[in-house]
Amino acid sequence: MSKQIQDAYIVAATRTPIGRSHKGYLRNTRPDELLATTLRAALAQVPGLDPATIEDVICGCAIPEAQQGLNVARIGAVLAGLPNSVGGITVNRFCASGISAVQMAADRIRVGEADVMFAAGVESMSMVPMMGNGPSLSPNIFSNTDDVDNYGIAYGMGLTAEKVAQQWKISRSAQDEFAYASHMKALAAMKAGAFTDEITPITVDDRSVDLDSAKVTVTQRTVNLDEGVRPETTVEGLGKLKTVFSARGSVTAGNSSQTSDGAGALILASESAIKRFGLTPLARFVSFASKGVPPHIMGIGPIEAIPAALRYAGLQHQDIDWFELNEAFAAQSLAVINTLGLDPSKVNPMGGAIALGHPLGATGAIRAATVIHALRRNNLKYGMVTMCVGMGQGAAGIFERV
Template identity: 85%
Template sequence: MKQVQDAYIVAATRTPIGRSHRGFFRNMRPDDLLATTLKAALAQVPNLDPKTIEDVVAGCAIPEGAQGLNVARIAAVMAGLPVGVGGITVNRFCASGLSAVQMAADRIRVGEAEVMIAAGVESMSMVPMGGNVPSFSPNFFVNTDNVDDYGIAYGMGLTAEKVATQWKVSRDDQDEFAYKSHMKAVAAMKAGDFANEITPIEVADRSVDLASAEVSIKKRSVNLDEGARPDTTVEALAKLKPVFAARGSVTAGNSSQTSDGAGALILASESAVKRFNLQPLARFVSFASKGVPSHIMGIGPIEAIPAALRYAGLKHEDMDWIELNEAFAAQSLAVIRTLGLNPAKVNPMGGAIALGHPLGATGAIRAATVVHALRRKNLKYGMVTMCVGMGQGAAGIFERV
């Protein structure tokens, strides 16, 4: 067996996150978005010989349409990587991007690669949740009393309602959590805390003059996430009606936003770091994925976090920064309360309720957030964790070096 070696993150970046359908990336193809992000990550390591990159692993939750075929390989070619660099698209729904990081790190850790790229991309503007033509085998629902137990047939929101009921998370608490997510995100933007992790992206806005039939194109650079609302209030959130259950508590305001975005990290072995004089940003420490009942898929991190900590030989008190993907306020609060996480360490710059959740890209995006936050704040350990549709949880741990 080959000796295990460490995998270091030497570059980490992401796009701003745009609102789906009406946002600034609504007309930008996801393969173009991913290719642009790969180029941005490579620009952070000018000394690296691209020919040493073994593979590009990219997560995508709904790999069809404009982000179908093998979007990882397509984007690698479009980014100008050497033809010898491979590409594979992986899917663990919302944890696809984080799983891409884990897979890339593991190739290095077992000695099969010296340099890898991990990434994630999702355009919910071009490919809706569930895909354009969802098709479920009838056998998939055998031995279930309720088809929404799988959380994909009738919507994730029903699973959040079940978590809210079972874990006794009130509507008031959900709205307060959502409000704080927006306020933390707005404060972080004003402080410039996202600057190091975000690569500005140029977008083109097109308009048509009906009288002359002429199309005008205006280009602009976007450098901040689009979803945070500085003017929201708890009172405004409280007025929103439930969208998944008539007498429920889960609303559009205390749920994550559908979004577009991409993220990319470059990982290298210690020998590659020395050979190319690279600056390691963080070390990949551990990863865990665990299954949970699908009808309460939001509690996935309750099982995945302890496992990732156990593999790392750490305790949750050792975590200085935790990026807990806010699929819903209900499941976020259930996880925080059940595990006894310190709320001050969870999503200090806001989460998906304010910043957005481009499904398969989120894991890579939040990994970039953790890597840069640890360095900016001179902290040691950070974690990315999330629930996953159909009943899974995932967690990855990083250490600043």
């Protein structure tokens, strides 16, 4: 007997501050602990909810190995003190892992297989490098050096951004101005306290060594803001940076996303669970789409995914009040905005990954928390989280304030 499709609602949404990888304040914090922290914090937002009713923890992670391997979703659930009955599964769609986790959790509720679900994302780019500790691509990737699609897979995301900049005619100056705006919007949002509702502060340990006495001193501090924003950024300064991926290119470290550490978590519930536990829904999950594109221009993925998500929702892009478009690179962000005719004032009003950071598999969950709280704070109706995905994909998810 078929079940009627029901709505899935977000009843809690939080994230850690985002730290710079390798030298940032989360560099020594294990990703499974970051995940556990956000799971506990999200649960604390719904004190009336019985944790035993949670069906599963679905967690996105782009490089699920080492400290974030061995099914980090289940490990995070155990570390968070969730009941043993709560399962855990780790999913990987690279940069869209977090938003895919939200979509999968919502779908379990929508088809009636669960009433309460956790969706999350986590990534420590300090502890687990971009390609993992032992990358081993198929030799066939390199078998035809004239195949530009394979070239994009084998030699990195930066070259795909250069390809997009060339094909969509995105100038170096436009990229640098976009990057500058990202930092300034993020700085203004921080000063206004706009991130407060979505961020769970993290206590971190700082260690120092006295070489004479061979003693290690450990001090603790609490961090509650994203670490990547650079107030001193200027367009002129960005313009002086050397290109990174192509000597005659236009993509620099300054107009690219920052490698980062962080985690985010959401609790989704059915209408019956909301009534049963007296929960307050923050938003309704509306639709999701993922689309493939040529790997060598992977940055254009949202150009295909955004219209599909809108079509599934019966909406136009003009109906979306707030876009969280992951700024993998300024070049691809501008290509998406220009091609689809998006209103720039609605795109990343509080800055994006160029300023705030991009902890790969965590980003979708983190930006979902951002858009959900932004819709409520600004009394807006529809918000979208969208991003390009390595090896040629795009993803987009839509939320409605309730």
